[in-house]
Amino acid sequence: MSHVSVLLHESVDALLRSSGTIFVDATLGGGGHTAEILSRRKDIKLYAFDLDEERLAEARTRFAVEIADGRLILIHGNYGDIRERLKEVGVNAVDGILIDAGVSSFQIDQAERGFSFAKNGPLDMRMDQSQPFSAYNLVNEWPQEDLEKIFFKYGEERFSRKIAGRIVERRSSEPIADTATLSNIIRGAVPRDPKGIHPATRVFQAIRIVVNKELESIEKVLQEIPSLLNPGGVFAAISFHSLEDRPIKERLKFLTAACICPPTIMTCPRCNKPEGELVQRKPIIPTDEEISQNPRARSAKLRVFLKNT
Ligand SMILES: C[S@@+](CC[C@H](N)C(=O)[O-])C[C@H]1O[C@@H](n2cnc3c(N)ncnc32)[C@H](O)[C@@H]1O
Structure with a gap:
């Protein structure tokens, strides 16, 4: 399986719409998105999460310079606990969060991790x-x-x-x-x-x-949006199946709605005060060319939320 990061440019373009300086890659994986973010902006601090110690160990070598410079901070943890984990390192708000949900091709390719039915391995499937x-x-x-x-x-x-x-x-x-x-x-x-x-x-x-309690983690991180974002902050999420996409879509719809009142309620404090906007109503999807190079991209959807300034 290819290790090409899905919707790499589209998602990093979206994230860096914020001119802020504190960003989170909630799913480090093979480090494709992290590398792209760090290469485009030299003036930022990027906090990269993963549950998988092996991915973090690879990143410690690959990004040794950025880590030494203080531009990249690796966190072994669940993005569902994003608020607490960032607080532990002195961060209370961020300018952008990127999530590339699910399992990585590295994990699937390693038979001993037990994610694959195509290669025999122990019945494991733990990301952490x-x-x-x-x-x-x-x-x-x-x-x-x-x-x-x-x-x-x-x-x-x-x-x-x-x-x-x-x-x-x-x-x-x-x-x-x-x-x-x-x-x-x-x-x-x-x-x-x-x-x-x-x-x-x-x-x-x-x-x-x-x-891996995948859907609970998504639900938890979605609850932290938008309060964890600074004004003008960005939340970008790539999902790979409808079970992941549905809660993201629903939460972003709620945050961007002008009115969330049930029709029976006369006044609502949130009326006409959405928390932010969607970059586009429909999700961003990979091009045919990307899908032909990386079959995993086939079902990917990127949704992007911009918090009001
Ligand atoms: C699709 S891969 C990310 C690929 C990465 N964007 C890249 O460019 O290589 C997802 C990664 O997120 C990690 N992950 C999945 N759920 C997580 C969670 N709740 N918290 C932290 N990391 C998680 C997985 O272990 C995996 O390494």
């Missing part, structure tokens, strides 16, 4: 390897009804009941310990669709979302 709860715990310990529920809710998997049943049947004889075993169980539970996506795609997505 210091967290005790992994895909192994979920698959081997959760009740059948809960498995069924999350496969349906976070994977939109039509055969969730059957798959959950097969998992419980198998784990009663021995634990399900690797991604190939899980993938084979799923393959055996769903009808063949030669033209469709790999049958394990949806269930793996659901497990990953739950193990």
Whole structure:
């Protein structure tokens, strides 16, 4: 899989609409966005978060100069805790926040991280390897009804009941310990669709979302917008599926609405006072050329919020 950062120029252009000097890359990953931001603006401080220690370790080497100069500060933490984590380093407000949600191609490519059904590895899927709860715990310990529920809710998997049943049947004889075993169980539970996506795609997505509390983190960071932004600040978020995009879209709609009153209420303190505006109503999406170079970009959507000055 390619390690090209998705919507790189569009998202960094959006972020740097702010002329402020304190920015956050909430999802460092392979450092593509961080490198682009640092190369375009020499006068800023960039705080880069990741849950994954391996990504931070790579960045310590790659960006040694910027770190030594004090232009880049790495934070091992969840962007859901952005306010507290920034406060710990003396920052109470920022001029821009970029989120490039989800899993990185580096994580998927490393079989030993257990994100991939295409390469066998331990059933893990933790972005943060210091967290005790992994895909192994979920698959081997959760009740059948809960498995069924999350496969349906976070994977939109039509055969969730059957798959959950097969998992419980198998784990009663021995634990399900690797991604190939899980993938084979799923393959055996769903009808063949030669033209469709790999049958394990949806269930793996659901497990990953739950193990890493991905949607909770997005919800939490969205609640910090706009109060964490300075006037004129920017929030730019790239999402890869509708479960991630929906809460972003809803929150930004709320923040930019002129009136949030239910029709029955006569007066509202927020009327005609939106917190900011959207750069454009429809999300920014990758060009056909970007998609052909990087298939992961296919479903990407960038939404950008500008806080009032
Ligand atoms: C899509 S990748 C980012 C790629 C990056 N923008 C680049 O240019 O290489 C997402 C990264 O965010 C991290 N991540 C995901 N959820 C996170 C969270 N809630 N808090 C902090 N980091 C998170 C993942 O570990 C992964 O490394």
